[in-house]
Amino acid sequence: MSTTPQPAYLIMLCTEIIDRAELEKYWTTVASTVDGINVQPVITYSRFEKLEGEQNVQGVYMMQFPSFEVAKAWYESPAYKEVCQHRLRGSKYLGILAEAGMAPFAAYAQAIVRFRDYKLTRRLGKGRTSVVFEAQDVVCHETCAVKTLLPAFVLEAVDHEDFRSLFPKFNIADIQYYTAELLKALQFCHAKGVIHRDIRPHNLVINYRAKQQPGASHTVRISLFKAPELLLGYDRYDYSLDMWGVGAILASLVFRREPFFHGIDTVSMLRCIAKTLGTDELCQFVCDYDIELDQGTVEELGNYVKRPWQIFLTDVNENENEKAARDRAMDLIDQLLRYNPSQRLSAEQALQHNFITQEINLALQ
DSSP: OOOOOOOEEEEEEESSOOOHHHHHHHHHHHHTTSTTOOOOOEEEEEEOSOOTTOSSOOEEEEEEESSHHHHHHHHHOHHHHHIIIIITTTOOOOOOOSSTTOOHHHHHHHHHHHHTTEEEEEEEEEOSSOEEEEEEETTTOOEEEEEOSSSOEEEEOOOOOOHHHHGGGOOHHHHHHHHHHHHHHHHHHHHTTOOOOOOSGGGOOOBTTTTBOOOOOOOOOOOTTOOHHHHTTOOOOOTHHHHHHHHHHHHHHHTTOSSSSOOSSHHHHHHHHHHHHOHHHHHHHHHHTTOOOOHHHHHHHOOOOOOOGGGGOOOOOOOHHHHHHHHHHHHHHHHHSOSSGGGSOOHHHHHTSHHHHSOOOTTOO
16 A cells, blocks of 8 residues: 655755745756656745854755655755755755655754754654754764754753653752742843743753753643633733743642642633632732623632632651741742732742742751
């Protein structure tokens, strides 16, 4: 039983600006000379501006072929090489697929990392808009990670452990350390004018053994760590959006409940939050921010009184120093998980909170 060939991609990283019409004219010539294959590629992506981080690249063309075999025959043809080396003034051309069926963004990343003297070694994982590969610097022989966005990003490689198995191991000192590291990353992002918008455990990369956490790395969608303003459709959010995510992660760590807020849709998420922070406070927030809430949703939310954080604590065998640190953590949670975004601590302010600044000595009894 025959299968339909998957498209293949060829990437050209150009060291000089090339007119698209000029390029297509040359491709017509090449197509007529490749033995048995009179196929001209479809240009599916082009970008002619200086690529960030690439001093010599002025632009990129991504060309799609009907199959890997056709792309390979085209790439290896003397006519194609002659065009690239002479008629296009020696522009850099890279990107024949390493394997059939590689997605466009992965093909692009393959070209980028070859240009930078990196070699992809294995796939680490994927998200909604990108794939992450392990790569090898062929010059320095160092391992790194490549995130295949457009353009591709080369990042530090981390021996990462999934948060589902990692979080239960954390003591209060670990929680303090990684909360501080996350706050430092957000302080840096916010200082550069960047809102992350999707702070949750799935987007944290942690090497527990080495106490290493690179900066956390999106369109906003239904998430168990989503702030109330987004659940209510309020789109004029700011940096405080990220601080709700920090508070939700910290609550899940301190109270050993992951996720701390759990719902299956927008209304159930709001109800879960209201069961902890109170319905009156939610209504006050809706009124203060002039947010419309239909009567049906109000009835579905129910009526709840704000609950003290202490009731979420599970029985743990802690010394007095650890209990004091956990109390400070609950105070930080309280100042982050606020309906009103303007009442949440900023990343800079949270870094000055005594849960972060006060040393925790686990040995003291």
